[in-house]
Amino acid sequence: MHGGQSVQRKAVILTCALITCTLIGPAGLAPAATRGSRQPASFDELTAGFSRPDMVYAPFTFWFWDEPLQPDKMERMGRTMLEQRLNPGYAHARMNMVGLEDLPRRQWLSPVWMDAFNRVLTAAEQAGCYFGYVDDYWWPSGRAAGRTLQRHPDLWAVSLRWETLDVRGPATVEVPECFFAVAAHRADALDDPGPIHGGRLDPNGVPARHEPARIVSDSLRLVDANHGRWSVPEGSWRLYAFIQYYHPGADGGRLNYLDERLPAAFIELAHEPYAQRFGDRMGRSLPGVFVDNEGDYGYKLAWSDTLDRRYRGQWDRDIRLWMPLLIDEDVEGRFAVARWQWFETVSNIYTEFLGAVSHWLEERGVYCISNLWEETLMWQAGAVGDFFKAQRAYSMPGTDCLGLNALKCHDFKETQSVTEFEGRRMQSEIMGAAGFWGFNPITIKQVANAVTTWGVSHVVPHGIFTTRTLSGNPWLPDWYEQNPMWPWLHQWTDFVRRASFVNSHGHTAADVxxxxxxxxxxALAGPGAFDPALPGRVPVPHVMPLPGPDDIPQTREELKRNSAWWCPPKMDEWFxxxxxxxxxxxxxxxxxxxxxxxxxxxxxxxxxxxxxxxxxxxxxxxxxxxxxxxxxxxxxxxxxxxxxxxxxxxxxxxxxxxxxxxxxxxxxxxxxxxxxxxxxxxxxxxxxxxxxxxxxxxxxDPGPLRSHIEFIDGRFTMLQQHRRIDDRHFFWLANNTGSPQRCTIRIPGVAGRAAIWDCEEGTRYPVPSACTDADSTLRLTFEPYEAFWLVIDPARQPLNEVGPSEAPPPVVIAIDGPWIARIDRTDQPPLEHTPTIPDDLVTPVGRRVKLEDWSKWGLERFSGYVDYDTTVTLPQGSGRLQIDLGKVSHLAEVWLDGRSLGKRLWPPFVFEVPRATRTEGPCRLRIRVGNLINNNYGQDAASGLFGSVQLRRLP
The missing domain is CATH 3.40.50 (Rossmann fold)
Known part of the structure; x- marks a missing residue:
């Protein structure tokens, strides 16, 4: 299916040792501080563990606990996930997205929460699987469902705005009421003697946009604002009056993440309860925690006493003195230093909050996952500060990958780099907000192929909602049992588990x-990055007074508004x-x-x-x-x-x-x-x-910008990653197109025994190659959407042959029907909307049909399964025999005389007919086809068996 045409796959499959899934992991692997670390492993250990890796490498779902808890329901849902070899993942307390009753905030970490969590964790342990948690109610992490501010009412976020006063001295002017004031000599002469006011609030509370000026940094001086008047020296001057105000951060946070007291306060409220209840299981069946804090160090020119003190200690300067250089440029060019030092200090403090949580968990053997904004450098600077530093603070750096962004490298490469340099695994929350329109068996396979290329070794599908009403939910898809693909999902989770297992070891072979x-x-961030006149993401007033104790209670509407999940971030516009x-x-x-x-x-x-x-x-x-x-x-x-x-x-x-x-x-x-x-x-x-x-x-002229694999013929858009593990070469190769591909490749500087490690089936088989001392030449075949590890072992001699470029064509026998279609009402997904099904399709007799879209049968809102029946006479003789269904929308299972030939969740829909099932005379062929959940929600998606259906006889 993948390898050199001269080798029959069935004859060369290597026997893989089957390793039972346990909480310890594959035999022989050295223990790590957490399961977020890359564990050293020998090639033999990888080989033994590949077929059935520990379930810690399987996907962990993002599970939204979004309604009043029923522990029995949570246990049932958890066990249903486990049946598909999907870890129940990370329990995320949150509001309801379809207007039904929220999970009450008081239930988070209450006895009923802990009961439900314990039931799911116990079920995971019984299945040799894992379960973790998201460390807050809603987002951003740190709030503890509002309890942090209730316990510590002085931890409100604070920002600084400014008003300017341009004046020509000598003169005496009134200093606006402010937190502090700084003055600087203007490098340009004022035509108007002033005073000219800037940055004032209009009657609606909106500040005027800052008017830039060039200043002389050597002239910067603090102005005593307490006396209310300032004697202006000779020349043109600008006075900056800095004023404290409140505004939620980029991710809606109300807390001051630049206050050094916050980490301990949050850990006590949000993490200690788990340690008290599940301490003996942390780092074992409870291996990790997901932190949903995408970036929220504070809003624009954020402020804290900690920042003031840390800045002075690190740079030996009063932070106030250089504040104008964040806003205006100076002729000396020191504004670049001032801005860099401000961001560096802010990043250090914010990273300490993130890192304190991760370190506390690491001490208990638990990894900690990040979920930071990586989309643009502007988003990073405006919300995270130093993205690399923040990612290093986590024991398992991660990405928040929305929609089909996973098919592109951009959102992954920085985080991948941190994980490679630090020897850690990499997480990705995939396909959030893709909707059902972007969610089908092909796209989930393409995404898995791609994120493995980008180095991901811990996949978190977004998501599963506890509330099973999905109409109107803006954060689809939902992966659970209403999807017709659900009973097939273990094929995807097994594929991801094996790919992630390999990706969790060794290191990339990057040389650029x-x-x-x-x-x-x-250095270039200003003044828009700091000016409240340029609005942020959260739809609240530009400037708000500093809150007091009466402002601590937060309504559902305010929490939802502050999170602004429906609003795109606006940090790009600030720069x-x-x-x-x-x-x-x-x-x-x-x-x-x-x-x-x-x-x-x-x-x-x-x-x-x-x-x-x-x-x-x-x-x-x-x-x-x-x-x-x-x-x-x-x-x-x-x-x-x-x-x-x-x-x-x-x-x-x-x-x-x-x-x-x-x-x-x-x-x-x-x-x-x-x-x-x-x-x-x-x-x-x-x-x-x-x-x-x-x-x-x-x-x-590529020079050193050369790929580690060269196409000799059959070039196509191939995804590729090269890893080194125990002195072996592991190449992840993926065909993310809908067409089969055949190619001949050359791998310079790499020689040895080549084998394909098939993550779909968990098998390994050798591939012939023509090798010299310096390189290898191989011929490979890819089915649509196929990906695998090509492994080259320099310690073993290659199979020094490359087979013919084309295999002998198969003998094709058309299966033309007649086709009888039936729908078994007792074996369908539990849909939200009951579809109308024509009566003749649910009778034992069924309906004689053409191979066409189900919409022509009156099944426009139907999502589920249709069985197609016909009879077929199998050709006798030696050789392989396959049934090829042709085009299927979107998944299929095949039986021959009642014996299952298997399931397929994505193309090609080709099924081997074992010799034991080949009988003389007519056989009953039954094909079950499932479509997408989309149709049940009024989205027209192709549905059905389209063919052509064929018997293929191969040598």
């Missing part, structure tokens, strides 16, 4: 490094065209490298600091990078710039996609030493300017 440009984004240009070039570089199947990782300054230059390579074991790609940059850390220059001097290739930095994070925009380094870099023969992007450069 893309530099993360967040330092430059920070300048220069930042958008950097983001676009950075994104395109990821796409270009992925399209060229180049193995690459992304490094921030932290990882670049850890690397050493050796023989023209950037080295951080086990990685050795031979090429570096620079997006457009305005600043770099000086040590990083020097290291990149040394790398190029020693023969490493540097590709630049735009401007090189003229500034540093230490000295600002006008750093002569940085300019000198970049001038030398431009003149080196290993420097390549790529103003038209990497794709054009790769087409001209």
């Amino acid at each position: 490094l893309l530099v993360n440009p967040m330092d430059s984004v920070w 300048s065209p220069a930042v958008h240009h950097i983001n676009a070039a950075y994104t395109q570089a990821m796409n270009d490298l992925t399209d060229a199947r180049v193995e690459f990782l992304i490094a921030d300054r932290h990882y670049l600091d850890q690397m050493q230059v050796r023989d023209g390579r950037l080295v951080r074991p086990p990685f050795r990078f031979r090429a570096v790609v620079l997006p457009p940059l305005v600043v770099l850390p000086s040590a990083v710039a020097e290291k990149l220059l040394d790398f190029a001097r020693q023969g490493g290739t540097v590709y630049a996609l735009g401007m090189l930095p003229a500034g540093s994070v230490e000295r600002g925009m006008n750093d002569a030493a940085m300019a000198e380094r970049m001038q030398e870099l431009r003149q080196l023969p290993t420097f390549i300017s790529c103003p038209d992007g990497l794709a054009a450069q790769i087409a001209r």
Whole structure:
């Protein structure tokens, strides 16, 4: 099905050791601090565990507990998930999405919650599976269902806005009432002697948008606002009066995540109850916790006493003095330093909150999953701060992947890089908000193929709702038993489990490094990133008074409004065209490298600091990078710039996609030493300017931007990842198209025994190859949507042959019917809307039909199963025999004389006919076809068996 045409698959399948699913894991694997770590494993251990890996590698569903709890119902639902080898996953307390009664906030962590949780956890243990929790009610994490503020009413979020006063001195002016005030000499002369007011609130409470000015940073001085008047020195001056206000964060948070007291307060309220009840099971059957905090360090110019103190301690400067440089640029160029230091300090404190929760869980053997905004550099800067630093704080970094974004690399590559450098597994919450329109057997297979390519080893499907009323739910799909595909879902979960098992070991073989440009984004962030005149995501007033104790109770409507799940984030709009240009070039570089199947990782300054230059390579074991790609940059850390220059001097290739930095994070925009380094870099023969992007450069001369696999013939859009595990080469190869593919490939520098590890069936079989000491040539066949691990073992001799390019054609016998269709009412999914079914389709006689769409039979709102019956006479003789159903919408099971030939959840719908079932004379052929849940909700989706149905006899 996958491999060289000269080898009959049935003759070469290797026997896989069957490892029973236990809570300990595959025999011989070394224990890890948590199951979120990459565990060392020998090749023999991987081989033994591949067929039936521990269930910790199977998908964990995002399970929404969104109605008043009935422990019996929760246990039944959990056991139903376990039947499909789907871990019940992570229990998420939340509001109801269809207008029914919410899960009462008082029930979260109550005795009834713990009873329901215990029942599901016990059921998971009995099945050798796992169950975890999301650590808050609704989102963002930290609120503890409002209990954090109830217990600590001084932990409200605080932000700063400002009003400006432009005036020409000498003069005396009134200082607006404020928290503090700073003045700076303007570099440009004022035509109007002033005072000119800016940033004031209009009658509706909306601040006027900031009018930028150029200032002299050497003139910055604090102004005593207590006396209410300021004596303006000679010249043109701008006074900045900073005023505290309240606004929920980008993800609706009301808490001050920059207050160092928050982590302990939240852990006590949200995590300690689990430790008290389930402490002996934490790190065992309760292996992990999901944190739904996508990024919420505070709103715009966030403030806390902790920030004030930490900034002073780290930079030896009063944070207030340089606040104007976050908003306006200075002639000295120090604004880049001021902004960088502010973001760096904010990121440190916010990351401490995230990391404190993860560390507390790690001490109990429990991994902690992140769920941060990764969509753009602007979102990251405006809500997360330092995305890489935040991801490093978690024992299992993750991504929140909505819709079909999983089919693209962008949202994964940064997180994948952190997990590869840190030796951790990678989570992805997949297909949230895809709706039923984007949810079918093919798309879930395509998504699984893709996220495995991007390095994901822990898949969390979004989601399953406890409330089984789905009409009007904006956060579909729902994966549960109303879907006709549900009884087939174990085929997908088994596939994911095996793919994730391999992906959880070893490391990628990346040899190209893309530099993360967040330092430059920070330097260019202003004033829109801080100005409340540019609205945020949450639909509330631009500026609100600081809350008091009476504001702590939060209604359902306010909680829903603050979460703003129906509103797109607006952080992109806060940033300048220069930042958008950097983001676009950075994104395109990821796409270009992925399209060229180049193995690459992304490094921030932290990882670049850890690397050493050796023989023209950037080295951080086990990685050795031979090429570096620079997006457009305005600043770099000086040590990083020097290291990149040394790398190029020693023969490493540097590709630049735009401007090189003229500034540093230490000295600002006008750093002569940085300019000198970049001038030398431009003149080196290993420097390549790529103003038209990497794709054009790769087409001209790929140089070190080469794929580890070359097509000799049969090129197609193949997904590819190369891993190294115990000195073996593991290539994940995927055909995400609807057409079969045949190709011949060459793998330079890799030789040895080749085998395919089939994640659908859990089998392994060798593939012939023509090998030299330096490379391997193989011929591969891919069915539609097929993916597998191609494993090359240098310790074993290859099968030195490549079979003929085409196998002998099969003998095809059409199965033309007649076809009788029936619907068994007793064996259908529990639909929300009862469909109308014509009477003759539910009688024992059934209806004689053509192979056409069910809508022509009066089944427009029907979602479920139709059985097709006919008789067929099997050809006798040796050789393989298959039944090919042709086109099926969307899943099928086949019986021959009452014996099941198997199920298929995605194409190709081809079923082997075992010799034991081949009898002379007519046989009864029954084909059960299932369609999609879409039809039951009025979405017209193709349904039925379309054929052509054939018997195929192969040699």
